[in-house]
Amino acid sequence: DATDKGEFRHYMMKEIYEQPKVISACLDGRISETKVLTSCFGAESGFLKDIENVHIVACGTSYHAGMVAKYWIEDLAGLPCSVEVASEYRYRKVAVPKNTLFLTLSQSGETADTLAALRMAKELGYLTTLAICNVPSSTLVRESALTLLTNAGPEIGVASTKAFTTQLTALLITSVAIAVENGLSAEKEQELVQAMRSLPAYVSDALSQDAHIKVVADRFANKHNALFLGRGTMFPIALEGSLKLKEISYIHAEAYPAGELKHGPLALVDEDMPIIALVPHNDMLDKLKSNLQEVAARGGELYVFADKDTDLNNEENITFTEVPKVDSILEPIVHTIPLQLLSYHVAVVKGTDVDQPRNLAKSVTVE
Ligand code: G6P
Numbered sequence: 001d002a003t004d005k006g007e008f009r010h011y012m013m014k015e016i017y018e019q020p021k022v023i024s025a026c027l028d029g030r031i032s033e034t035k036v037l038t039s040c041f042g043a044e045s046g047f048l049k050d051i052e053n054v055h056i057v058a059c060g061t062s063y064h065a066g067m068v069a070k071y072w073i074e075d076l077a078g079l080p081c082s083v084e085v086a087s088e089y090r091y092r093k094v095a096v097p098k099n100t101l102f103l104t105l106s107q108s109g110e111t112a113d114t115l116a117a118l119r120m121a122k123e124l125g126y127l128t129t130l131a132i133c134n135v136p137s138s139t140l141v142r143e144s145a146l147t148l149l150t151n152a153g154p155e156i157g158v159a160s161t162k163a164f165t166t167q168l169t170a171l172l173i174t175s176v177a178i179a180v181e182n183g184l185s186a187e188k189e190q191e192l193v194q195a196m197r198s199l200p201a202y203v204s205d206a207l208s209q210d211a212h213i214k215v216v217a218d219r220f221a222n223k224h225n226a227l228f229l230g231r232g233t234m235f236p237i238a239l240e241g242s243l244k245l246k247e248i249s250y251i252h253a254e255a256y257p258a259g260e261l262k263h264g265p266l267a268l269v270d271e272d273m274p275i276i277a278l279v280p281h282n283d284m285l286d287k288l289k290s291n292l293q294e295v296a297a298r299g300g301e302l303y304v305f306a307d308k309d310t311d312l313n314n315e316e317n318i319t320f321t322e323v324p325k326v327d328s329i330l331e332p333i334v335h336t337i338p339l340q341l342l343s344y345h346v347a348v349v350k351g352t353d354v355d356q357p358r359n360l361a362k363s364v365t366v367e
Contacts, residue, residue, distance in 0.1 A: 012157035109138020217345030241339035279306035
């Protein structure tokens, strides 16, 4: 029952712990052992082969999920993809190339700006409109031509957790489905589907760091600022981690692509500024390590989230949190978990209202 907190003190924590189960529910019936089942887009899955471009529009946490999907769609399908917040999109002249898919992301399906963007898009000659949404009876679902439900179940905590990771899961399914129509080999598809099948287990593994992260969180409670760094798909996850921290713990947090460090944020680094680094295990690893050295050289206190084969560890100035080692396509999803736990525990230490942060609403239904 969604309204029962069960053994948990807050809905947010209950929803964090539900993630292995709801990610399974999101994958269920959408992939086989070897393939993405395009029937999940309904009878009209023929649109997939016509897509030449993708425009993604969303707000808040849902926007961050869209930012990850841009990397996946351009990488796997080789198609151009743009991502924009709905409140900007709806108030400008948008150029729509031929055969562009309009894709909205929304937990509630009731966000005023996202709905307005959809209504505008319907006049602009898009190929079709697809909503990735958590609420089957929502306005967004009703007004979109196609829907892929995230199946996260009701989310009550204002700070979005399971809705985000299921959006990413649905976006991965969608990205692979588009890629298959654009030359992705059957072998690569199978490899990606296999990776997706192990996702719920990896998310459970990531949750096992909870007790360690609780200890780490104690050190944040007296901080006023934090800087999150990531590269590639970890950059949107850094944005999402910083949003979670500011939403529920009221600590000012910013996220930067690590390569931008020298272009400004390095000036802010001193012993009072914790730096949260999301370390991917791919060809960007060495580049990220050198960004970390730049921070360490300026006395910055580093909190590193990485798998154990990255050769990073607890050292002076570095607090290490282990994240399960996974196929790089899954990294943004798995790395989200420790950041949710971090912001949750920081908020509990600070004594804020975790499920109902001040000034914020679960769904922004007026502009
Ligand atoms: C509000 C919520 C966020 C959410 C955003 C977009 O700001 O507090 O958690 O990400 O709206 O909502 P949606 O329902 O469209 O995903």
